[in-house]
Amino acid sequence: MNRLTMLLGSLIEELSGQLSLCAERDIAYAMKRFEHEGLSFFTITLPEFDTGFLTCIEQGFARGNEFPSFGRLNSRRLPKFLSGFSSKVFDKKGVLLQFADPDAIYAIRQICRIFKKVEIPCSDARNKSAIKNYLKNEEVLYHARIENATRDDPYLDQTARLLVSSLFSDIDTEHLNCGHGPGVTADKRSQNKRLRIEQWPERSEESFPVEIHAVPNFGFYRDIDRIRFLGVKDEPPVKVVFVPKTLKTPRVIAVEPAHMQYMQQGLMKWAVRKMESHPLTRNSIRFMDQFPNYEAARLASVNRRHSTLDLKDASDMVSLALVQRIFANSEILSYLEDSRSLHAILPDGTSVLLQKFASMGSAMCFPIEAFVFYCLIQAAVHEHLGLTPLHDTIERFSRDIKVYGDDIIVPVPWHNCIVRKLEAYCLQVNQRKSFSESHFRESCGGDFYKGVAVKPLYLTKVIPDAHDRWTPEQVLAASALSDQFYCQGLWSVASLIRGWVEQGLRRKVPLSTYKTDGLTFYSCLADTYDGWDRLLERPVRRVVNYLPRKRPDDICEDEVAATFKCLGNIGNDRSVDLEASVSPHSLRKVMGWAR
Numbered sequence: 001m002n003r004l005t006m007l008l009g010s011l012i013e014e015l016s017g018q019l020s021l022c023a024e025r026d027i028a029y030a031m032k033r034f035e036h037e038g039l040s041f042f043t044i045t046l047p048e049f050d051t052g053f054l055t056c057i058e059q060g061f062a063r064g065n066e067f068p069s070f071g072r073l074n075s076r077r078l079p080k081f082l083s084g085f086s087s088k089v090f091d092k093k094g095v096l097l098q099f100a101d102p103d104a105i106y107a108i109r110q111i112c113r114i115f116k117k118v119e120i121p122c123s124d125a126r127n128k129s130a131i132k133n134y135l136k137n138e139e140v141l142y143h144a145r146i147e148n149a150t151r152d153d154p155y156l157d158q159t160a161r162l163l164v165s166s167l168f169s170d171i172d173t174e175h176l177n178c179g180h181g182p183g184v185t186a187d188k189r190s191q192n193k194r195l196r197i198e199q200w201p202e203r204s205e206e207s208f209p210v211e212i213h214a215v216p217n218f219g220f221y222r223d224i225d226r227i228r229f230l231g232v233k234d235e236p237p238v239k240v241v242f243v244p245k246t247l248k249t250p251r252v253i254a255v256e257p258a259h260m261q262y263m264q265q266g267l268m269k270w271a272v273r274k275m276e277s278h279p280l281t282r283n284s285i286r287f288m289d290q291f292p293n294y295e296a297a298r299l300a301s302v303n304r305r306h307s308t309l310d311l312k313d314a315s316d317m318v319s320l321a322l323v324q325r326i327f328a329n330s331e332i333l334s335y336l337e338d339s340r341s342l343h344a345i346l347p348d349g350t351s352v353l354l355q356k357f358a359s360m361g362s363a364m365c366f367p368i369e370a371f372v373f374y375c376l377i378q379a380a381v382h383e384h385l386g387l388t389p390l391h392d393t394i395e396r397f398s399r400d401i402k403v404y405g406d407d408i409i410v411p412v413p414w415h416n417c418i419v420r421k422l423e424a425y426c427l428q429v430n431q432r433k434s435f436s437e438s439h440f441r442e443s444c445g446g447d448f449y450k451g452v453a454v455k456p457l458y459l460t461k462v463i464p465d466a467h468d469r470w471t472p473e474q475v476l477a478a479s480a481l482s483d484q485f486y487c488q489g490l491w492s493v494a495s496l497i498r499g500w501v502e503q504g505l506r507r508k509v510p511l512s513t514y515k516t517d518g519l520t521f522y523s524c525l526a527d528t529y530d531g532w533d534r535l536l537e538r539p540v541r542r543v544v545n546y547l548p549r550k551r552p553d554d555i556c557e558d559e560v561a562a563t564f565k566c567l568g569n570i571g572n573d574r575s576v577d578l579e580a581s582v583s584p585h586s587l588r589k590v591m592g593w594a595r
Contacts, residue, residue: 062094102452119244129165141355178266191581254359306437314406380421470504518543
């Protein structure tokens with residue numbers, strides 16, 4: 001039997017046992033569907049069951065059309081599959097029970113979603129569909145660009161003018177600390193060699209002068225002659241790539257050229273610091289700490305005073321025209337435009353002049369989309385209440401608004417006016433993933449029903465079969481998932497996964513009650529050791545560790561790159577390696593001793 005089917009069967013069996021249910025028919029049904037439909041039943045059809053299930057909870061009753069892929073009993077509106085679990089949530093007529101069991105809700109969601117995020121490449125047909133959707137979004141923004149820029153909306157204009165002038169009026173190129181991010185670049189430059197800037201857009205020179213940003217200091221002024229200045233027609237595009245998200249659709253990421261990433265990182269760090277510290281935004285917009293949104297979602301699931309909003313293709317639908325309107329007549333607008341890539345190349349070779357402000361993958365995408373959403377929300381609330389946007393009103397309303405990227409939490413009375421405002425500017429609110437009526441809420445990694453966590457765990461890497469070789473990523477993902485199941489009280493499922501990991505490693509993995517270096521399994525009962533350290537007089541265990549591989553990346557002869565590397569290490573106690581750099585997506589197995 002395939003290990004994924006074994007995992008699902010074990011999961012259903014243990015969850016049903018905890019709820020005193022018999023689920024033999026559910027297991028048999030799932031195995032039969034997998035036999036006929038393959039992996040798509042686990043990764044696409046089952047998650048759609050959960051989406052329909054949450055829709056029924058939100059509306060307070062079940063309708064048969066929410067589960068098109070599953071058969072129903074004649075007298076019931078809910079599917080026969082998992083009917084024992086759903087009977088603890090809905091009555092026989094499909095009406096939500098007043099005291100619906102959160103444990104049953106969690107069980108259904110865990111069964112249906114465990115394989116939703118397995119990182120398996122999508123089919124060519126689904127990749128083509130993703131390209132089509134990307135182009136469709138660009139077309140929508142193209143046709144709406146004039147309307148987004150000229151729509152009569154004094155509330156938005158006044159809100160944006162007040163916020164932008166309060167937060168970003170003191171921008172200065174000398175205060176921007178440009179630098180490279182950890183991700184790959186479109187020109188495939190290594191971590192060390194990208195420190196040497198070799199090309200620079202002419203249009204960015206006023207906002208990001210090369211003599212300030214592209215060389216370590218004025219002592220390297222002569223090296224500016226080696227930099228190639230690019231006209232608009234010569235600028236390289238962002239490279240749009242697909243990375244696994246779900247088997248239904250890939251995640252669309254734009255890989256920026258090294259010099260654009262360099263500018264964006266500096267502007268991003270400055271803008272994020274401003275938004276997280278200013279009185280008008282610090283209560284609402286966050287980038288580093290998800291807990292306020294997480295806790296707000298938990299409380300809202302109890303008192304139902306706040307709703308959670310989910311936006312579809314949020315990054316791809318923030319138009320350049322809307323950003324230009326919000327930041328109109330401000331000095332920061334030139335910085336945003338000058339650090340923004342103008343066009344993209346799709347996987348099929350299609351070149352696109354970008355109508356969106358930035359694709360996911362740009363360092364400025366996340367901060368600017370959050371600020372744009374916040375401006376629209378504040379404008380919608382002031383318009384709804386008939387109030388002129390002022391410093392005091394914006395600060396007061398900010399305490400009830402939570403924005404973390406496209407995770408948005410707002411008071412229920414404001415829900416409809418905010419949805420209308422967002423959709424007026426081409427942003428698409430996903431109604432099936434937005435919640436305001438029921439006791440269910442989800443935001444920033446927290447899913448709750450009446451204050452009880454009902455967030456499922458996800459298998460992210462395929463578990464190899466008995467005779468297949470395990471990659472380091474598969475070992476780490478499976479061991480982490482087993483610890484999560486263990487902490488959830490699903491010990492049989494955790495034990496099953498741990499047995500597979502040990503079989504793949506061909507060695508026992510020690511147990512540990514605390515976090516330690518190397519690979520261990522969490523246990524709340526006992527620690528296991530393999531030896532005794534006579535020098536330190538304490539027990540030690542022999543563990544497997546996975547460390548990033550290093551690859552040759554010599555910049556010893558490059559004064560500019562080497563100086564940048566050393567300057568970036570000021571204040572740290574780690575050594576600087578000018579001959580090699582870490583390859584973040586390649587790990588090597590190392591055996592060692594740990595306490």
